[in-house]
Amino acid sequence: MYGEENLFDAKVDGTEYEEYKPNNKHGWNEAMLQIKIAHIARVISDMDADIIALAEVENKVVLEKLNAALGAKAYPYLFYPNKKERVNIETALLSRFPIEKTATIAIKDQARGIHRITLKIENKRLDVYINHWPAQKEKEEERLLYATTLHNALLKEEGREYVLLGDFNSPYQVQKDWGMGFVNVLKTGDKSALFYNLWYDLPQDKRYSHSYGKQKATLDHIVIPKTLSDGKGIDYNPSSLTVFSRPYMLDEQGNPNRWQISNRGKGVHQGDGYSDHFPLTAIFHTVND
Incomplete structure (x- = not known):
């Protein structure tokens, strides 16, 4: 899972954030996009994961450009949803495993949906739900909508x-x-919860993937049901969660070295x-039947 921070193309589509409108005072253009x-391709290449979920991609065209930049490590299977007109960025997926089908769970009165991508891994199937919920500055009621909708959808996934x-x-x-x-609504937590949040694999002081000033937070998550630790089908390798970083990805304080835009963005x-x-x-690994 990689929140690669606002991958926009260099064309005017009308939904860009102000600083990503091309060829204006902010200096966003094709050269800057490349x-x-x-930079994003370097991180993905070093991760070398079989499945990559991305959080902030403007459209399928720029996703394909990113994939092409991976060269020999480009992914054969890509997913990008049908984006609503008023949406700036959406989630996306790169996969080395075939995509069998996809579906979007719409959230009432919300722009982005939750996307389910069904992958065929050997002779087994895995549903990957990729999420990008409303930001912290929004009301918790909006995230409650996402949690409730996803929880209800997962009731139909029993045993999968x-x-x-x-x-x-x-x-x-x-x-x-x-x-x-x-x-509380989606019911994520430690191993006593309905869904296990992999952050609990790490010591408490290591549980963060995002920083803003001095504030560190766990905005990103990987969460699994009990079927991914039952010794059948596909299972999670215990204690394998890693916050991926390399020296080039760090600022002077050891926090994420974000994409730099002057004057506080x-x-x-x-x-x-x-x-x-x-x-x-x-x-994760497959279990021989």
Whole structure:
């Protein structure tokens, strides 16, 4: 899972964030796009994962450009949803396994949906649910909508193998009311919970993938049902969750070296940096029947 921070193309589509409108005072253009793609591709290439979920991609065209930049490590199977007109960015998936089918769970009064991608892995199937929930600054009621809708959808998945991942914009434990939807409604948590949040594999002081100033947070999550630890089909390798980082991805404080835009993100693209999120990786394996 990689929140690669606002991968926009260099064409005017009308839904760009102000700083990603091409060929204006912010300096976003095709040349700057190629630099950013090269930086994201470097991280993905070093991760070398079989499945990559991305959180902030403008369209399928720019996703294909990113995939092409991976060269010999390009992925044979790509997913990008049918994006609503008013949506700036959407989630996407790169896979080395065939995509059998896809579906989108619409959320009432919300722009982005939750996307289910069914992968064929050897002779087994895995449903990957990719999420990007409303940001922390939005009301918790909006994230509660996502949590309730996803929880109800998963009631139909009983006995199946699936993984929930993405930027849930929620902490792994409730902070005041922030995270109520993710923790209490979706029912994520430690191994006593309905769904196991892989953050609990790590010591508490290592549980973060995002930083803003001095604030560190667990906005990104990989969550599994009990069917991924039952010794059948596909299983999670215990304690394999990793917050992926390399020296080039760190700032001077050891936090994510985000893509640099001057004047607190309102100025000019600098052609430097990577993302304000570290990727999360986890290892799964197939079990011989």
